[in-house]
Amino acid sequence: MNFPFYIARRYLFSKKSTHAINVISGISVVGVAVATMALVVTLSVFNGFHDLVASLFTSFDPQLKVTPAVGKTAPADDPVLTEIRRLPQVEVATETVEDMALAIYGERQAMIMLKGVDDNFDSLTHIREILVGDGTYELRAANLSYGIPGIRLAEMLGTGYCYQHPMRIYAPKREGQLNMANPQDGFVEDELFSPGVLFNVKQAKYDKNYVLTNIAFARSIFGQQGMLSALELRLRPGSDFEAVKSEIKRIAGEKYVVRDRFEQQEDTFRIMKIEKLIAYIFLTFILVVACFNIIGSLSMLMIDKKNDVVTLRNLGADDRQIIRIFLFEGRLISAMGAMVGIVLGLLFCWLQQTYGLVGLGRSSGSFVVDAYPVSVHPDDVAVIFVTVLAVGFVAVWYPVRYFAKRII
Structure with missing residues (x-):
């Protein structure tokens, strides 16, 4: 010893x-x-x-998010994105388009982040688990587009869980010059109807700013036909997350940025x-x-x-x-x-x-x-x-x- x-x-x-x-x-x-x-x-x-x-x-963010390294949008049919979608470890792939817009309901208005998603968004995230209200998760029906605002945004606009009148959405036109004599002509206007629910992420970043709708509506109002802001992914259970992430980064190269949930909320x-x-x-x-x-x-x-x-x-x-x-x-x-x-x-x-x-x-x-x-x-x-x-x-x-x- x-x-x-x-x-x-x-x-x-x-x-x-x-x-x-x-x-x-x-x-x-x-x-x-x-x-x-x-x-x-x-x-x-x-x-x-x-x-x-x-x-x-986790209820709102995807496991992996692929976004353009330069600019806000990229072609949805880009061969790089197609190769990523076809990876055997990818179970769900959702195209999204999001940008700033103006929402008006009654006498109130607010700048919002309008996010358009594919129909399989509920399979990508746990969105159904954070809905409040008497309605159901629905983003469109026939020729109607539905919008699901965050609970704090709904409070700001005074819509309640189910807004009785359509919410008007305004976004600036991507082409042409603004006519100061008639400024309204410089905006694209459309309406969203209520499915009777709100989402409650319990994070002000989403609850206070976001409105969720279908991707066709977002592409139409932002003039982004055939484009996407991000490709959001969910992997198959049992996949080696880090290995798949590295493979996707290799495929994406310098053209796209790949982020996991923690990197999406890096700040x-x-x-x-x-x-x-x-x-x-x-x-x-x-x-x-x-x-x-x-x-x-x-x-x-x-x-x-x-x-x-x-x-x-x-x-x-x-x-x-x-x-x-x-x-x-x-x-x-x-x-x-x-x-x-x-x-x-x-x-x-x-x-x-x-x-x-x-x-x-x-x-x-x-x-x-x-x-x-x-x-x-x-x-x-x-x-x-x-x-x-x-x-x-x-x-x-x-x-x-x-x-x-x-x-x-």
């Missing part, structure tokens, strides 16, 4: 001549454990919000990652402060064990081995605090997942969830454990060597 480690372990659990040393050592372990638990819980809460937001976007998830990183950095600073207790404990232990040091030297131990004893002592305190903190943090996360102990306050009923969501990621736990050990090692290395030269 490693001699310095063996002695350090005996010192950690043995009684000292001064009871205060045991108390300070216990406080050191508790301090490291609390900081470690805070790291586990905080990062798990950030993971919980990340997974929650990702699940909300949102980047902000969440930055927030998580900042929280990790701040809590690590708190951990550093907690490690100062270890320094106090070790300095008192060195004073207490002066006679033992003389005995160890008589037995043949050199200064390097003696210093390593106290370094191991500090590392053992850090490791014990890390393990206790991780266990307590995981226990708290389990209780929060199971019972929702910590709610979102008085406004909890107005949020998607009533309690803070948590999601424990094993890689985060591993990073936390390594961080605690590293901080503990760095925190005690210089002080131990400094005090050893003056006390031992």
